[in-house]
Amino acid sequence: MQTAEQFQIEVQGLELTVTSHIINNNEVFRIVFSDNRPPLVVIEATALGRPFWTSIPEGRQREAEFFGKLISEKLKN
Amino acid sequence: MCYYNGQRVTRAEYIMLMQMQRPVAKYDFLNVKLHDGFSYGNVAVLKPNDAKDNFDIVQMEWGFLPEYLKDREAVERFRRGYKDAKGIWHQGYTTLNAKAENLFINEEGTKKSMYADAARERRCLVLSTGFFEWRHIFPINKRTGQPVKTSVKYPHYITLKDQEYFYFAGVWQNWTDKTTGEIVSTLAIVTAPANGLMTIIHNSKKRMPTILNDDLAYRWMMEDLTDDEITAIAMTQYPSMLMEACPIDKDFKTSDEPTTPFSYPEQDLPAYETAFDI
Numbered sequence: 001m002q003t004a005e006q007f008q009i010e011v012q013g014l015e016l017t018v019t020s021h022i023i024n025n026n027e028v029f030r031i032v033f034s035d036n037r038p039p040l041v042v043i044e045a046t047a048l049g050r051p052f053w054t055s056i057p058e059g060r061q062r063e064a065e066f067f068g069k070l071i072s073e074k075l076k077n
Numbered sequence: 078m079c080y081y082n083g084q085r086v087t088r089a090e091y092i093m094l095m096q097m098q099r100p101v102a103k104y105d106f107l108n109v110k111l112h113d114g115f116s117y118g119n120v121a122v123l124k125p126n127d128a129k130d131n132f133d134i135v136q137m138e139w140g141f142l143p144e145y146l147k148d149r150e151a152v153e154r155f156r157r158g159y160k161d162a163k164g165i166w167h168q169g170y171t172t173l174n175a176k177a178e179n180l181f182i183n184e185e186g187t188k189k190s191m192y193a194d195a196a197r198e199r200r201c202l203v204l205s206t207g208f209f210e211w212r213h214i215f216p217i218n219k220r221t222g223q224p225v226k227t228s229v230k231y232p233h234y235i236t237l238k239d240q241e242y243f244y245f246a247g248v249w250q251n252w253t254d255k256t257t258g259e260i261v262s263t264l265a266i267v268t269a270p271a272n273g274l275m276t277i278i279h280n281s282k283k284r285m286p287t288i289l290n291d292d293l294a295y296r297w298m299m300e301d302l303t304d305d306e307i308t309a310i311a312m313t314q315y316p317s318m319l320m321e322a323c324p325i326d327k328d329f330k331t332s333d334e335p336t337t338p339f340s341y342p343e344q345d346l347p348a349y350e351t352a353f354d355i
Binding site for chain 1: 081082083084085086087090093094096097098100101102104
């Protein structure tokens with residue numbers, strides 16, 4: 001059992017809600033948008049030994065990298 | 078190396094990401110308090126694409142089925158055995174595992190193995206994070222001083238050191254239910270003679286699944302191989318030194334944490350070392 005953590009990230013003056021979830025022992029983040037875009041699920045994976053953000057399922061890589069970076073910065077603080 | 082979202086990632090990372098897609102799709106994000114870490118689903122199998130330059134992760138039914146079986150009723154008879162109209166019992170076949178030694182010819186050495194075509198044309202890898210086997214111990218009868226006739230079975234969980242995922246060699250075949258038209262991919266996991274550790278743990282049959290390192294896994298799945306090369310890879314005994322095993326609770330199948338180590342009294346379950354003849 002795990003309770004999801006919820007926090008906000010700010011993009012150009014807008015606050016987006018992010019929740020973290022543990023699925024199959026991996027931490028994923030779900031971002032809910034204020035427009036009609038479907039929510040985005042992102043995960044930090046590694047490529048060539050370096051971490052990078054990617055979407056699950058595939059197909060929203062640019063968004064994943066953009067919002068993943070914001071999540072990283074938020075969680076550092 | 079494979080690509081996920083255009084990013085070049087390792088095979089292990091690709092597998093992790095692909096495996097995440099299904100549970101993420103099913104996950105109820107509104108019900109945030111609930112998390113079931115053991116919703117792994119069916120057997121995950123790596124199968125080469127047509128060009129053999131990458132692979133797909135698919136689900137397959139464990140239990141290789143010959144094409145001639147007409148429908149599910151025939152499958153049941155094939156697997157569990159049946160009594161014919163004259164009352165004669167016909168033994169069922171277990172096709173969960175395919176012995177490496179018998180991929181091309183049956184155990185009696187009299188005819189072609191049912192796995193032969195699959196071994197040549199349809200080799201796959203079964204993803205595993207660990208597997209279960211039973212160690213049979215025959216307690217000493219205090220009255221006679223001799224081992225009792227019936228063994229006590231102690232389940233063990235076996236993993237590879239420092240490897241989250243590993244691969245079993247497998248062979249697969251599509252089977253069509255001629256009544257419903259349903260096509261099902263079925264597979265058998267290849268087994269080899271047990272290595273030292275598995276000889277002690279799986280001491281009733283002294284076999285182990287064919288576990289392949291990354292290089293052999295790639296060759297098994299992607300390369301055109303001769304029958305001798307296929308057999309040689311299928312006979313691979315993964316080194317005992319790279320494996321770990323621990324006893325687990327006899328009720329592990331109904332446990333929420335089935336792989337948790339469990340301590341049995343030393344007099345019931347002797348240490349592995351005592352199984353060696355010194």
